[in-house]
Amino acid sequence: METLKIAMPKGRINRPAIKLFQEAGFAVPDDLEESRKLIISVPGAGFEFIMAKPVDVATYVEYGAADIGIVGKDVLMEENRDVYELLDLQIARCRMSVIGLPDWKPAINLRVATKYPNVASQYFRERGQQVNVIKLNGSIELAPLIGLADRIVDMVETGSTIRENGLVEMEQIFSITSRLIANRVSYRMKNERIQEICDKLQDVISGREQPAAPRINA
Secondary structure, three states: OOOEEEEEEOOOOHHHHHHHHHHOOOOOOOOOOOOOOOEEEEOOOOEEEEEEOHHHHHHHHHOOOOOEEEEEHHHHHHHOOOOEEEEEOOOOOEEEEEEEOOOOOOOOOEEEEEOOHHHHHHHHHHOOOOEEEEEOOOOOOHHHHOOOOOEEEEEEOOOHHHHHOOOEEEEEEEEEOEEEEEOHHHHHHOHHHHHHHHHHHHHHHHHHHOOOOOOOOO
16 A cells, blocks of 8 residues: 655644544554654554644645645745645634724734734735734734734634634634645655545545435424
């Protein structure tokens, strides 16, 4: 069996991704993320998992360190990596939004804090707004609270964090789900194997989208 190197993100995407592979019939262990190993071989499935930070997955795939990978649409939009986007896995749903204080007054020189400077710059540029984008790596919600920024652009899943800090979601930029991506050379050289994985994952995704059959009472 041809071994595929798969860049698997750590964190919130990991568990639903593992479940998706298992439902597709691949012998992927439950405790994949719990291991301290950075490279985990799964001979039964013909996989070698590279355990990576979500933001690095697309980089590993682009440069051929991994054949395929699982990455959020937010990373693809921000990084603009040269990879094939094969499949919307329909997991780890959230959204990219503009967030701020409810009593904020319009400013001439708008300052926007974010982990996603390219996404934020493009969004405001398309609306004819000039903004000063401030790159932050964590606790983005803090920026408007201490006067560092007028707005933030960040991912929102449940919205509980922004509500607890007195912030409100102003506008939604785009929806986010996790995607299966492939290295361009690997996709040509290992096409049959990669396509097999895509087909099996798609069958699971399609099955999840089917409405439940009506219940018939005897």
